[in-house]
Amino acid sequence: MTLTLATWNINSVRLREPIVCKLLQEEGPDILCLQECKSPVEKIPTDGFTELGYPYMVARGQKGYNGVAILSRFPIEDVGDKDFARLGHARHVAGRLENGVTIHNFYVPAGGDVPDREVNAKFGQKLDYLTEMRDWMRGDKPQKSILVGDLNIAPREDDVWSHKQLLKVVSHTPVEVEHLGQVMEAGDWSDVTRADIPDGQLYSWWSYRARDWDAADKGRRLDHIWASSDIRNAAHSSRILRSARGWEKPSDHAPVFASFDL
Template sequence: MSLRIVTWNINSVRLRIDQVARFVAEHAPDVLCLQEIKCTADQFPRQAFIDMGLPYLRIGGQKGWHGVAIASRLPIVDSPKLDVCREGHARCVSAVVEGVEVQNFYIPAGGDLPDRALNPKFDHKMDFYERLTAEMKTRDRQRPLVLAGDFNIAPGENDVWNHRFMSKVVSHTPGEVETLYRLQDAGGFADVVRDQIPDPTKLASWWSYRAKDFRKSNRGLRLDHLWTSPGLTPAVVKGSARILDAVREWERPSDHAPVVMDLDV
């Protein structure tokens, strides 16, 4: 069967529930991973997701900040939550759907200063990655696993609008990029979107709200990712991975666009 998995930093699920409904109607995800839901579990609009045909839910909520959720068309089996956030934020939620483990993350942005000693937010970001990397080293690479979410790092030169400028800005500094690649190497993960849309094609999934016309300013970053373990990568449907940047054009959009891939499981 085909399994369509989408990751989307929604930037408030209650504020944009109509957009989520429109997206689900137009793109028919089987598993929708959301970040920055910005509500507690009891505030989450469950009935709206039931009405959309995504009744199976796993929610990691937090009042006013962060928060992650997985909504599925198909039944969910519980998967152990990863304890990788030292601050106890709601930044990770997991589920198993059709035998595929999905780990959905909202990794810390890291503040403005790329210095662990001077910036606790940046240190938290690096610590989150280090804990997650250590966890992935223990995993069976043949187990079907997806890492999804807003990783808050754009790794490649063509994942940012200007490599030289962004190399000094948190999200694309050399230390962050190396940290992301260490995580990728720890589990042998495939970066599905970049593998299917190779360099030198420019890709982005986030654009600042500061620009009235995000396409005209064209200062995007590829912060949102779908990764597959070696045991799952052969199941990725060729040509299915893409960034749905047209969603960023909708009225009052999230600053992130959804990212999608299909699996043949």
């Protein structure tokens, strides 16, 4: 069985319900993981998703901020969430499919504007969140698992439009990249996207501040799909749907896709 999965920071699922439906209709992933839903779970507009063939959802939400959801064509069991760094935020949810695959959907804190925890508490929270992710994975090694989401870090030099200019910008600083690398190593995760697309500039986020985001193309790859070591060889067909960044009332993120033969 081939399972196709997409991850997308939607930046308000209620505001952008039309483009979520557009993605489901036109691309038809089996699983769609959303971040920054900005909605209590009970107010997520599930009726439209159900009509399009996605009757199953596991989610965590809160009013106006954060929020993660997994939409599925197939039955999916809610297997919990983790509140790393004890922030009280809806930033993680996990679901298990009937074939035993567990999907972890994460929205890692953005970290504010200044990459210094002494003057910016949000940056410290981000690093603490990643540290606790690492420690959890060291103690509970993932098996038959897929980790996706807006991890708010572009780890490679070719994951940003200018490595040199962004070295001191939150999302690409060496300390963040190091922390993310420790999470990956602790869980023995594989970066599915870069396994499939090993070379070249690759972005999933473009700022709203750009007058013409497409022409400027000052992007970052903040959204990721990882696979645990036992299923990494099952992954293929990675892509980023760049065109979605130009849809009507778009998110500033584009959906990232991968398929798995499971």
